[in-house]
Amino acid sequence: QQQVKQSPQSLIVQKGGISIINCAYENTAFDYFPWYQQFPGKGPALLIAIRPDVSEKKEGRFTISFNKSAKQFSLHIMDSQPGDSATYFCAASISGNTPLVFGKGTRLSVIA
Amino acid sequence: GAGVSQSPSNKVTEKGKDVELRCDPISGHTALYWYRQSLGQGLEFLIYFQGNSAPDKSGLPSDRFSAERTGGSVSTLTIQRTQQEDSAVYLCASSLRTGISGNTIYFGEGSWLTVV
Numbered sequence: 001q002q003q004v005k006q007s008p009q010s011l012i013v014q015k016g017g018i019s020i021i022n023c024a025y026e027n028t029a030f031d032y033f034p035w036y037q038q039f040p041g042k043g044p045a046l047l048i049a050i051r052p053d054v055s056e057k058k059e060g061r062f063t064i065s066f067n068k069s070a071k072q073f074s075l076h077i078m079d080s081q082p083g084d085s086a087t088y089f090c091a092a093s094i095s096g097n098t099p100l101v102f103g104k105g106t107r108l109s110v111i112a
Numbered sequence: 113g114a115g116v117s118q119s120p121s122n123k124v125t126e127k128g129k130d131v132e133l134r135c136d137p138i139s140g141h142t143a144l145y146w147y148r149q150s151l152g153q154g155l156e157f158l159i160y161f162q163g164n165s166a167p168d169k170s171g172l173p174s175d176r177f178s179a180e181r182t183g184g185s186v187s188t189l190t191i192q193r194t195q196q197e198d199s200a201v202y203l204c205a206s207s208l209r210t211g212i213s214g215n216t217i218y219f220g221e222g223s224w225l226t227v228v
Contacts, residue, residue, distance in 0.1 A: 006154075036219075041221065042221055043116070043203055043205070043219030043220050043221045043222055044155070044203075044219050045218075045219065046216050046217070046218075089154065089155060091155075099145055099157050099160050099168070100155075100157070100217060101157065102147075102154045102155040102156075102157075103154055104153060104154035105154050105155075
């Protein structure tokens with residue numbers, strides 16, 4: 001049972017465009033939703049995270065939108081740059097005792 | 113060290129051999145995790161350690177996989193009688209502690225295992 005479903009699997013965006021990656025979760029007990037960014041040959045690194053008490057969180061060009069009733073959250077990358085080309089993972093966990101459950105990842109390519 | 117350190121960075125082994133992968137977490141981090149990353153499969157949770165508590169082994173795929181953490185610091189993931197389907201990147205991560213929602217998890221660069 002896949003607890004966190006991520007789409008699309010891959011994404012190509014023009015430089016300056018908006019990249020949007022979506023995730024859906026099943027377990028309503030999840031209360032922490034981070035996004036990780038991974039460059040080739042490197043480990044994933046935390047990009048931005050949100051708790052369900054807010055519907056949106058913005059850090060620079062990166063925004064998480066959260067829809068608790070739909071059990072969905074998404075990552076928006078504004079003004080996408082070639083340096084944003086990486087694999088992005090959404091994740092979820094339950095505060096208290098559980099490790100992160102990850103989506104399968106989205107490979108983003110930003111082309112000039 | 114400044115970050116999570118893993119060794120070896122690359123390992124090629126013959127089918128049926130045992131392998132050991134090492135993880136040195138960030139100093140002071142009490143929680144340590146092992147994940148497996150296969151092509152197109154995301155990050156699969158394997159096991160985690162929190163302080164002196166019994167480890168959560170619920171993600172280990174078979175009894176060929178085991179892990180230990182000595183002295184609350186360094187951890188070793190052991191795969192016995194390796195199979196070709198074990199080929200993957202094994203990622204170690206650590207955090208200050210679990211039990212706190214939103215605690216940042218820091219990953220190492222992984223150990224790339226190839227079973228031939």
